[in-house]
Amino acid sequence: MSVTSKQTAMNTVSPASLVIVDPLLRRLYQYWERERGGWPLPARDSIDPIKMRYILGHVALIDVKPGPQQFRIRLHGTELVSHLGADFTGKAVAEIPLADARKMALAWFTAVAEHGCAHHQQVDQVVDGFNRRFEALVLPYSASRGSGVDLLLLAIRCRTPASAGLMSRD
Numbered sequence: 001m002s003v004t005s006k007q008t009a010m011n012t013v014s015p016a017s018l019v020i021v022d023p024l025l026r027r028l029y030q031y032w033e034r035e036r037g038g039w040p041l042p043a044r045d046s047i048d049p050i051k052m053r054y055i056l057g058h059v060a061l062i063d064v065k066p067g068p069q070q071f072r073i074r075l076h077g078t079e080l081v082s083h084l085g086a087d088f089t090g091k092a093v094a095e096i097p098l099a100d101a102r103k104m105a106l107a108w109f110t111a112v113a114e115h116g117c118a119h120h121q122q123v124d125q126v127v128d129g130f131n132r133r134f135e136a137l138v139l140p141y142s143a144s145r146g147s148g149v150d151l152l153l154l155a156i157r158c159r160t161p162a163s164a165g166l167m168s169r170d
Contacts (some may be wrong), residue, residue: 004099022157024055024138030141032153040116043126044141044151055155062093062152064113068156070094071152075168083158098128104156113149133159164166 019080020026031051035042044122057079063072071093088096093109096102104127112119119138126132134156142149 019122020135020137021122022135025059025120025135026157028052028055028153029120029137030116030137031134032118041140041149047141047151055157058157060088060154060156062109062154064150064152066111068090069111071106074151079152079158080156083156100155102127108136108138108154109152112140112152116140116149135159137158 011076020029032042046083047061052059057077059075059077060080061074063074064070065072073088073091073093076087076089083145084096084098084101093102093105096105104123108121111117118140119136121132121136124133137155139153139155140149141153142148144148
């Protein structure tokens with residue numbers, strides 16, 4: 001099924017254009033900015049789960065593989081698992097069986113990996129046959145401050161109560 005959308009256009013986040021509504025996502029973006037300092041990207045070893053415990057269940061870590069953009073889910077947070085009805089830890093994004101979600105994720109991840117900029121999106125649409133309302137933030141990290149993007153931090157906050165995964169419609 002194709003995506004039917006009230007989705008906003010792809011947003012690259014900059015301090016002048018912050019439109020992050022969810023306070024936890026806004027807090028995460030501010031943490032990323034602090035860790036980045038004056039560098040284009042923060043180093044991946046600056047990710048501190050203790051400093052992000054307020055949002056950990058809503059986070060996925062995605063490894064960026066060299067060559068044609070390949071993305072592998074290193075960690076899939078418990079809240080994301082609950083909303084999607086499946087744990088994709090260890091899977092390549094291209095293996096996600098949800099076609100609309102996979103297409104959306106690949107578009108976001110490719111843009112962030114290529115441009116090294118944060119990405120923010122508010123989604124209110126049917127995705128893979130389910131009404132979804134959420135806000136997403138994708139943040140790039142590098143192995144060392146001068147290198148390219150090799151890790152993405154995805155945080156998603158749903159704006160509706162948790163569903164029973166794929167078995168019900170929100």
